[in-house]
Amino acid sequence: xxxxxxxxxxxxxxxxxxxxTMAWKIAAILALTLIIYFIPAPExxxxxxxxxxxxxxxxxxxxxxxxxxxxxxxxxGLAAAMITGTMDTKTEAxxxxxxxxxxLIVAAxxxxxxxxxxxxxRRIALLFVSxxxxxxxxxxYGMALTDLVLSPATPSNTxxxxxxxxxxxxxLATVNDSHPSSDESRKRxxxxxxxxxxxxxxxxxxxxxxxxxxxxxxxxxxxDAGVEISWGTWALAAIVPGLVSLIVMPWFxxxxxxxxxxxxxxxxxxxRAELKEIGPMNRGEWTMLATFVLLLxxxxxxxxxxxxxxxxxxxxxxxxxxxKVLTWKDMAANGGAWSTLIFxxxxxxxxxxxxxxxxxxxxxxxxxxxxxxxxxxxxxAVLSFVYFYVHYLFASNTAQIVAMYSVFLGAAxxxxxxPLFAALALGFIGNLIGGLSHYASGPAGxxxxxxxxxxxxxxxxxxxxSVVNILIWSLVGGGWMYVLGMWG
Amino acid sequence: xxxxxxxxxxxxxxxxxxxxTMAWKIAAILALTLIIYFIPAPExxxxxxxxxxxxxxxxxxxxxxxxxxxxxxxxxGLAAAMITGTMDTKTEAxxxxxxxxxxLIVAAxxxxxxxxxxxxxRRIALLFVSxxxxxxxxxxYGMALTDLVLSPATPSNTxxxxxxxxxxxxxLATVNDSHPSSDESRKRxxxxxxxxxxxxxxxxxxxxxxxxxxxxxxxxxxxDAGVEISWGTWALAAIVPGLVSLIVMPWFxxxxxxxxxxxxxxxxxxxRAELKEIGPMNRGEWTMLATFVLLLxxxxxxxxxxxxxxxxxxxxxxxxxxxKVLTWKDMAANGGAWSTLIFxxxxxxxxxxxxxxxxxxxxxxxxxxxxxxxxxxxxxAVLSFVYFYVHYLFASNTAQIVAMYSVFLGAAxxxxxxPLFAALALGFIGNLIGGLSHYASGPAGxxxxxxxxxxxxxxxxxxxxSVVNILIWSLVGGGWMYVLGMWG
Numbered sequence: 001x002x003x004x005x006x007x008x009x010x011x012x013x014x015x016x017x018x019x020x021t022m023a024w025k026i027a028a029i030l031a032l033t034l035i036i037y038f039i040p041a042p043e044x045x046x047x048x049x050x051x052x053x054x055x056x057x058x059x060x061x062x063x064x065x066x067x068x069x070x071x072x073x074x075x076x077g078l079a080a081a082m083i084t085g086t087m088d089t090k091t092e093a094x095x096x097x098x099x100x101x102x103x104l105i106v107a108a109x110x111x112x113x114x115x116x117x118x119x120x121x122r123r124i125a126l127l128f129v130s131x132x133x134x135x136x137x138x139x140x141y142g143m144a145l146t147d148l149v150l151s152p153a154t155p156s157n158t159x160x161x162x163x164x165x166x167x168x169x170x171x172l173a174t175v176n177d178s179h180p181s182s183d184e185s186r187k188r189x190x191x192x193x194x195x196x197x198x199x200x201x202x203x204x205x206x207x208x209x210x211x212x213x214x215x216x217x218x219x220x221x222x223x224d225a226g227v228e229i230s231w232g233t234w235a236l237a238a239i240v241p242g243l244v245s246l247i248v249m250p251w252f253x254x255x256x257x258x259x260x261x262x263x264x265x266x267x268x269x270x271x272r273a274e275l276k277e278i279g280p281m282n283r284g285e286w287t288m289l290a291t292f293v294l295l296l297x298x299x300x301x302x303x304x305x306x307x308x309x310x311x312x313x314x315x316x317x318x319x320x321x322x323x324k325v326l327t328w329k330d331m332a333a334n335g336g337a338w339s340t341l342i343f344x345x346x347x348x349x350x351x352x353x354x355x356x357x358x359x360x361x362x363x364x365x366x367x368x369x370x371x372x373x374x375x376x377x378x379x380x381a382v383l384s385f386v387y388f389y390v391h392y393l394f395a396s397n398t399a400q401i402v403a404m405y406s407v408f409l410g411a412a413x414x415x416x417x418x419p420l421f422a423a424l425a426l427g428f429i430g431n432l433i434g435g436l437s438h439y440a441s442g443p444a445g446x447x448x449x450x451x452x453x454x455x456x457x458x459x460x461x462x463x464x465x466s467v468v469n470i471l472i473w474s475l476v477g478g479g480w481m482y483v484l485g486m487w488g
Numbered sequence: 489x490x491x492x493x494x495x496x497x498x499x500x501x502x503x504x505x506x507x508x509t510m511a512w513k514i515a516a517i518l519a520l521t522l523i524i525y526f527i528p529a530p531e532x533x534x535x536x537x538x539x540x541x542x543x544x545x546x547x548x549x550x551x552x553x554x555x556x557x558x559x560x561x562x563x564x565g566l567a568a569a570m571i572t573g574t575m576d577t578k579t580e581a582x583x584x585x586x587x588x589x590x591x592l593i594v595a596a597x598x599x600x601x602x603x604x605x606x607x608x609x610r611r612i613a614l615l616f617v618s619x620x621x622x623x624x625x626x627x628x629y630g631m632a633l634t635d636l637v638l639s640p641a642t643p644s645n646t647x648x649x650x651x652x653x654x655x656x657x658x659x660l661a662t663v664n665d666s667h668p669s670s671d672e673s674r675k676r677x678x679x680x681x682x683x684x685x686x687x688x689x690x691x692x693x694x695x696x697x698x699x700x701x702x703x704x705x706x707x708x709x710x711x712d713a714g715v716e717i718s719w720g721t722w723a724l725a726a727i728v729p730g731l732v733s734l735i736v737m738p739w740f741x742x743x744x745x746x747x748x749x750x751x752x753x754x755x756x757x758x759x760r761a762e763l764k765e766i767g768p769m770n771r772g773e774w775t776m777l778a779t780f781v782l783l784l785x786x787x788x789x790x791x792x793x794x795x796x797x798x799x800x801x802x803x804x805x806x807x808x809x810x811x812k813v814l815t816w817k818d819m820a821a822n823g824g825a826w827s828t829l830i831f832x833x834x835x836x837x838x839x840x841x842x843x844x845x846x847x848x849x850x851x852x853x854x855x856x857x858x859x860x861x862x863x864x865x866x867x868x869a870v871l872s873f874v875y876f877y878v879h880y881l882f883a884s885n886t887a888q889i890v891a892m893y894s895v896f897l898g899a900a901x902x903x904x905x906x907p908l909f910a911a912l913a914l915g916f917i918g919n920l921i922g923g924l925s926h927y928a929s930g931p932a933g934x935x936x937x938x939x940x941x942x943x944x945x946x947x948x949x950x951x952x953x954s955v956v957n958i959l960i961w962s963l964v965g966g967g968w969m970y971v972l973g974m975w976g
Contacts, residue, residue: 068816069817070816071816071819071820072809072815072816072819075802075805075806076810079799079803079806082796082798082803083795083799083800083802089588089796089798089799090588090796090798094586094587095586097585097591098583098584098585098586099586100577100578103582103585307571308570308578310570310577310578310582311567311570311571311577314566314567314570314571315567315570315571317563317567318568321556321560321563321564322564327560328556328557328559328827329557329823331826332826333821335817335820338820338826339816339820
């Protein structure tokens with residue numbers, strides 16, 4: 001059997017290749033870490049500062065190269081910080097795990113699970129399809145509304161895109177005979193709905209603090225820089241540019257990435273049939289809906305009635321547990337929530353520590369020096385532009401926010417930008433970047449994986465969409481924040 | 489078909505019964521919480537103190553009655569503390585999650601998982617059986633040695649008993665035709681090995697800070713009371729009474745709970761055959777072994793070389809992740825670790841807060857007042873006795889440690905007991921109580937569930953074993969600590 005050796009050879013080669021790549025990845029991470037680790041600390045930076053900067057940079061590079069999953073990389077970085085004494089184990093290394101912002105995110109992961117488990121998320125999507133689904137564009141708006149309704153209580157934008165919206169997109173495409181198998185078939189409907197869904201997801205993520213896991217972190221970093229942003233302030237500033245983008249984007253996508261099928265006359269009837277099949281709302285769905293409405297009320301009124309956003313989220317989890325909509329077993333099996341807890345707590349602890357040691361301030365001053373002398377609007381435009389497109393280097397919105405938000409905000413404030421305006425604008429950008437590439441964010445990864453969209457298409461359409469977003473959010477958004485008096 | 493209604497009737501009754509019981513449980517928890525919540529705070533206690541005491545007592549009662557699983561009860565208690573403002577969400581409620589002691593426990597859960605996943609734990613057990621297994625007593629000693637070897641790196645005594653030791657006990661019993669089915673059969677071998685295994689487990693748990701999840705908490709509470717206990721100090725104080733108990737207990741159990749089968753001449757050959765079948769140690773097992781030895785060295789030398797126990801544990805996790813002995817997927821699926829994280833962080837946060845608010849000091853003074861006037865040895869004997877047998881009310885060692893350790897230690901110190909001696913003695917008792925009843929601890933629950941031991945047998949044998957433990961640990965242990973100079 002002469003074919004045996006030749007048939008296994010490529011496999012062996014592939015495995016060697018993976019190992020080599022892995023070795024290269026680890027070598028790159030170690031090299032970056034060690035180089036920065038041994039740079040002498042500049043004036044005003046604690047001697048441990050460059051050690052922390054080295055481990056932090058190595059961890060971020062690890063998140064980009066992914067030799068191991070996110071949470072594993074974070075834990076290894078933490079162990080390095082502990083054993084080298086860069087972070088004191090008792091007082092510094094684990095501070096992120098007691099951060100109330102992170103627990104807001106984790107609690108909201110559990111709450112969002114309730115939308116999936118009870119089927120309420122699916123019901124909402126079907127409802128919008130039955131109302132708006134007569135055309136491809138209508139279907140896309142139906143998905144956008146579903147995403148918008150769920151977004152304030154679903155900080156896992158990946159869960160929202162991958163768990164609720166995408167399954168409906170997939171079934172709509174399948175029913176209309178659009179499959180990833182051939183160009184003609186995938187472009188019929190599935191490709192348009194997929195890519196449009198990703199862009200919509202980045203917009204809804206930008207609209208609420210609790211709509212994307214990185215947003216509360218941005219709020220926390222802003223507070224470290226002396227800028228207080230409440231849940232209500234963020235939502236108010238984002239509502240006008242957000243709604244404008246949500247109206248424009250599906251239409252714009254239908255022009256530059258036109259689906260083969262424009263009319264879908266049967267979709268509403270299909271959705272109604274499915275709604276009929278799942279029957280009336282059950283007790284779990286009603287409980288989920290009531291909890292969701294209560295949370296929205298508490299989050300909106302929060303600062304005026306003195307209820308902390310995290311406390312509200314824990315009350316939501318408690319209600320779902322007592323009513324058995326959610327069980328501890330579901331929670332324990334929610335790997336995404338635990339990964340998020342580990343990853344965020346470690347990185348936020350490191351970033352906070354970097355700040356305390358004076359490293360963030362020093363880098364911020366250096367960056368501000370580069371754009372110094374310009375009027376603040378010009379300086380801020382340059383900073384925003386760089387902050388937006390540097391995301392081609394990142395595989396997660398949150399990784400970029402943790403690595404760069406504080407530095408860019410510090411530089412913007414140093415050049416004279418109004419602090420609240422700058423903090424919110426950079427906060428919004430941290431979401432809108434999520435559709436730039438097929439690896440730009442969790443939702444992008446999920447939807448790319450479905451196979452409806454090719455890589456070149458993604459880069460092209462993602463770039464055009466980013467231009468539209470930048471125009472809307474700077475002109476409409478900037479104008480709206482000016483009206484709100486946030487420029488002063 | 490007249491049988492249908494009558495066959496469903498008992499089921500309906502059973503469900504109604506469960507609901508009623510559930511309603512009674514919740515009513516009892518709410519009543520206890522509210523009564524304490526509204527008691528006016530005594531002199532020296534912060535006004536929020538009784539609110540915290542009410543929510544804490546309700547949470548502990550919830551852990552005893554278990555209307556929901558442990559972690560769910562803890563989360564609901566935390567939500568109550570947050571929303572009532574009893575614990576500030578940003579500064580107080582989540583402090584437990586950043587506690588380095590808790591992360592020592594969580595990290596050790598992950599490390600212990602490596603013993604199971606690599607099969608190293610099973611190999612060790614088979615090795616001891618092949619050496620000592622010619623009689624029932626020898627098998628019991630083989631299991632005791634396995635448990636002892638694993639205990640320093642396995643703070644989940646339940647995982648140690650249920651995951652490594654018990655499966656071997658079960659297969660030994662089955663091979664020797666001992667099954668839970670009939671009295672004669674179960675008493676042949678399985679019942680003796682099971683109950684002996686539980687008692688051995690409580691002893692090994694008492695020997696190392698890292699051998700039972702509640703021990704690091706006791707160490708933390710002792711530190712709050714001004715008593716520093718290192719990993720080495722605990723191990724040194726426990727080694728002599730621990731080894732004496734480990735030698736005595738299997739023999740004592742063979743006298744009061746005699747197995748029908750005393751000779752097992754084939755067991756060593758069976759173990760050797762199984763060892764042969766699993767082959768030589770693989771790379772995963774070697775990595776696990778090396779990591780384990782490194783951890784032991786770091787834990788033993790810790791305080792003298794300046795390596796924190798938690799930092800060492802994280803390095804262990806990092807090694808297992810890099811070498812792919814453990815994957816993040818294994819870790820995310822380790823429900824026991826996440827439950828432990830939630831449960832401990834919440835309860836330790838509450839207990840710490842109770843201490844800060846002056847409640848623990850006040851109760852300790854009240855208890856000390858009851859035994860005041862006695863010589864400290866007599867007072868301590870009374871306190872220890874109560875601390876030991878109050879465990880008939882608890883379903884978890886850790887729940888009792890969290891609820892009562894600080895109070896009893898405070899009372900003991902107030903009556904003049906040497907602080908280090910009292911802290912260690914109460915620490916040891918927190919483990920030895922785990923075999924008192926079939927619900928006394930995780931290992932007890934696992935092994936009771938196997939069906940080899942009846943409830944009356946358990947109570948009778950558990951009580952006799954507790955008397956033997958008390959005698960050994962107070963006479964031999966007390967004498968040894970006197971020799972070590974810990975009475976001063």
